[in-house]
Amino acid sequence: MSERATPGALPALVQPMQAATVSGDPPQGGDWVVEVAWTGHRCIAYVQPGKRVRLLSGGDNSMSAAYPELTEPLLRRSPPGGLVLDGTLVARGEEHAVRPRLLKRRSARHRPSDATIRRIPVDFQVADLLWLDGHSTMELPYADRRALLDGLGFASPPVWTTSPLPATELETMLAIADQKGADGLHARHLRGRYHPGGRSRFWLRVPVKRTRQVLVGGWTPADLRRPESVGALLLGAPAGEQLHYVGRVGVSVEQRRQLAARLAARAPAESPFAASLPADAARHAVWAAPELVGLAEFTGWIGGARMRRPLWRGLVAPDAVRNDLWARPPEPAAAPAGPEEAAPAASPEPEPGPGAPSAVEARRLEQHFFYNALNTIGSLIRSDPARARELLDDFAGVSRAADHTGPSTLGRELEAVREYLRLEQARFGKRLQVAVDVAPGLDAVPVASLRLVSAVRDAVQQGVEPRPDGGLLTLTARPVAGGCEVRITGGPESDTTVILPS
Known part of the structure; x- marks a missing residue:
């Protein structure tokens, strides 16, 4: 052209x-x-x-x-x-x-x-x-x-x-x-x-091939004349007390026989899913109490709530179930209105529990940090590849912390803080000085995931980044009755104190 x-x-x-x-x-x-x-x-x-x-x-x-x-x-x-x-x-x-x-x-x-x-x-x-x-x-x-x-x-x-x-x-x-x-x-x-x-x-x-735990909430029969026959599994992701439908997956002939025997005793009269399933999935569905845990491999999410190209990888033994491996769709469907791959209705964000981060913290680390970090790493690839590799490991660590849900500990949070600060120091150079002073014996103190990383991020943004000469970020942790006190300072106008557990 x-x-x-x-x-x-x-x-x-x-x-x-x-x-x-x-x-x-x-x-x-x-x-x-x-x-x-x-x-x-x-x-x-x-x-x-x-x-x-x-x-x-x-x-x-x-x-x-x-x-x-x-x-x-x-x-x-x-x-x-x-x-x-x-x-x-x-x-x-x-x-x-x-x-x-x-x-x-x-x-x-x-x-x-x-x-x-x-x-x-x-x-x-x-x-x-x-x-x-x-x-x-x-x-x-x-x-x-x-x-x-x-x-x-x-x-x-x-x-x-x-x-x-x-x-x-x-x-x-x-x-x-x-x-x-x-x-x-x-x-x-x-x-x-x-x-x-x-x-x-x-x-x-x-493609990214991800493997996650799912619950079997039902099946569609391989033979409509025999409802007990298993053709495809209806999969769900747990969210609190609810089960969100995340898709269906076919299984091999041998797997069908094994699953049919185990699912036959787990067939309630009503759907265990929190919302109605797409019409093509629900038409001939036979429900199952969501007790069997399995692994599904998939490449992404359709409409934020359905697994793309799922493959069944087998059942998980009860003692091998891990809380950090559950499938977590970005947008659990509240009321799908069309075929299985149609975009689901939006659902509200979950309410934070006690001690959870604020609404701003719950948004996790914003896109500015993501791109700044990768651009910094990219700029070091040729000049200092060893340091670039170290920073990429730090970035992966911060990403894991950002995606971790549930309670954490001070020790885990401080490791994420150090990884985050090494990335920011690589970007700011001498403009960002860091001093961390943590009293011994505090690593096991409970803290909401990402609470301290978000507070440190705010201190860098508000207290150090706006100043031409940068500044000193300090983090101190001292024991107090029942926990510890963490103070984070990024300058005269950036001073945060967090009492843990809160």
């Missing part, structure tokens, strides 16, 4: 290139990089200084009016000859729980109000550069396109560049994607060209 365009003229349309699905082992050579593939809306941005910004979907539908906040930052970074960028629109905060409904609430509004933009902020994550200042870049190798893209300086919301890392870190990146709820990674070869509307073996999608 660009060959016929007038020299220097911004192309009217670029068909987005698609990633090919990896077959066999994913690439891990030195010529490959990987990045998280977030759930969102594919977007090609056409930036013409002095004229306009057009945002087109993967199907070439205009999305410009739905995201007006992207216009100014795109124009500000554009050279006179314009830009064409390829990326993804993502509802901010989805890096910790993929919630497609947030983005749907924005994209469903033709011209959102300022209040809606503030309530549901959206970021444009730019992954590739297709046109720069009057010239096509699509024939350049990916490494060159990426260097030009990084030079444009899209490093703050609402427009970010993505953060690819060497494929040698594939396993760590897959673990991070699993923790964050993303469905996969994008692997790109450094020599790969951009093929509009096509695919290439130099751009691959690597």
Whole structure:
């Protein structure tokens, strides 16, 4: 398409290139990089200084009016000859729980109000550069396109560049994607060209295969004349006293015989699920008391509540059940209205229990930290690869802490605090000094998950980051009657005291 365009003229349309699905082992050579593939809306941005910004979907539908906040930052970074960028629109905060409904609430509004933009902020994550200042870049190798893209300086919301890392870190990146709820990674070869509307073996999608515990809440018969025969299992995820439907999965002939015998004695008259199942799943359902625990492998969530491509991996012995392995759909369905893969109705966030973090803390670490951390790690890959690897391990540790639910301990929280601070010190350099002083014997004191990490994050943001010369962050913990007192200070206007357990 660009060959016929007038020299220097911004192309009217670029068909987005698609990633090919990896077959066999994913690439891990030195010529490959990987990045998280977030759930969102594919977007090609056409930036013409002095004229306009057009945002087109993967199907070439205009999305410009739905995201007006992207216009100014795109124009500000554009050279006179314009830009064409390829990326993804993502509802901010989805890096910790993929919630497609947030983005749907924005994209469903033709011209959102300022209040809606503030309530549901959206970021444009730019992954590739297709046109720069009057010239096509699509024939350049990916490494060159990426260097030009990084030079444009899209490093703050609402427009970010993505953060690819060497494929040698594939396993760590897959673990991070699993923790964050993303469905996969994008692997790109450094020599790969951009093929509009096509695919290439130099751009691959690597799915995240996650295995989680589920409860069997029923089945659909293999033979409708024999309701006791097992064809597919109806799976649920526990949420408090409720059981949320997360999908159905077929089982082998041998597994059917074994399961039929165990499920026959567990057949209540009513559904154990908290909400009605999709019509095609409920039509011939036979219910089971949710007592059998099994493992399901899947690649992601459909609509935030249904497992994508589930595979049954067998039952779990009662003494092998782990509380940290339960499937946790980002958006448990309250009342699905259509086929099994239709988007579920939204459900409220769970109320925090005693000692839980505040509403702000419950949002976990925001997207700014995520991208700042990966960009810092990426900048060290060539200059100090050993330190980059250490920081990637720290980032994985903070991610695990952010996704941990339930009670924690002071010792576990302090380890996450140290990992977080090492990442921030790598970014701020000498501007962030740290002093941690914890009295011995306090590691087992109970604390709500992420309570201290969030308080330290606030201290960095409010007390250190705004000051040109930075500052000193201090954390002290001392025993008091029945627990301990933790004081976190980031400067004169940032001083927090937490009494544990609270």
